[in-house]
Amino acid sequence: MSKGQLSPQRKTLRGPRGQVGYEVWGAGKPPLLLVAGLGSRTTLWGELPRLLSEHFTVLAYDHRGVGRSPGGAPFTLAGSAEDGAAVLAAEGMDSAAVVGVSMGGLVACHLAFRYPSRVRRLVVASSAARLTPHGERVLAFFASIFKLPPEEAGQALMAFAFSPQFTDRFPGFVDTAARLYSLPPEDLPGALAQLAHLRQGWDLRPILGHIRCPALVIAGELDPLVSAAYT
Template identity: 30%
Template sequence: MPRATTDDRVALHWEETGSGEPLLLIHEFGGDSRSWHPQVAHFARRYRCLVYNARGYPPSDVPADPGAYSQQRAVADAVAVLDAAGVDTAHVIGNSMGGFCALHLGLRHPDRVRSLVVAGCGYGAHPDAADAFRATSQDLAARYDTDGAVEVARSYGASPARLQLRAKDPAGYAEHLRILAEHDVTGAALTMRGVQAARPSLYALRDELAAMAVPTLIVAGDCDDDVLDADLMLKRTLPRAGLAVLPRSGHLTNLEEPALFNGLVEQFHAQVAAGRWA
């Protein structure tokens, strides 16, 4: 079982499938590396697919120190996985929390990134929503402490932007809830407090984003209301960004519409390789 050790001595579980150009996939808060199964099954035919569990998500380590969780740490962890795999540069795909990580990876380490797919990214980013998002995040963290992962999964998994998966793929939704219910309560609570609630607003990073030259595909579901304004801002700010909005889709576009999602990524990568993503 491959392990990547970070500079603060946290061990991260990672796996690889296939061969070819490296493709790093970074999971959302409500999932783990298993949430990328439809993408790994598809892209491993032509790519070396790398998936990992973020810190706080077993079998990766679960540090008990709240200071061990932050957006900066999340980016450093992604770099640690690339280093452990012996990868200099990779195509990167992230959803939600993983989308924020992918975007910050492009900002902080553009030399390690060939392209970015940033999906479901934008919760709490708008200045008008920031205070409410932080309060909701702190409340969710407290519920992990008091109610446990199984109980949180019932309510969090039934949030409006996740119900499109239930309508489209009941078996896939059941698997999503099972993964969510297996979250480590300490890791989930500290991730929610240190990474989600404390990350900087994307709107405060517009000058940096405007200078980032990494080819970027932004993906959103049209029913994922809390990300759409931020994604439009990203499209207008990032100099090499395109925006794909999937119809009748929520927060889990890679699971709800895997064929469409994979096709968009393939087309994006082909245009990048041909030098046509100007």
């Protein structure tokens, strides 16, 4: 049985907001756009794009300020949604299913609201509709671990995000996730800019009722990062 495309096409587009680096896995199948979380480049997704490319043409892009999407325009949620729409346009795709995780879920909602014709279906996972006091504490935690060496930061995030029972049961997964979430030093300024933008606050509630595509919202009952009550 096929396990999807072994390696992606790495591409770059240049638009009004600057350069955006992105990857494409597979071809000729229904398009699926992956939108990652805070400080994350496409490598966050690990093996997932390759596995999904058995069924989809998978696209993923680096947020402004990290990876192959250097500075240029300041990071905003709406601006990152514009970058996602530009990636779809560059690939000649009228619309796609869009999956956003954590901060990527906020971006995905902006994408569905601002570019409704581009989003066929929407999946939002582990994302809060607005900044809450708990969310402020989580962002303060991210500010503290961003000061650590990359490997230590990844391990600290895993210790915060997963219970001891989970890490004991799936040690291989946690080690892999820690490596994927380790922030390269060159990405630190961009990640801090994203963090500063989030700490100013957000509230998606005014736009959520205007999203017309089918949507699936995923929340973890025991998720320490994002309370299911505010998803």
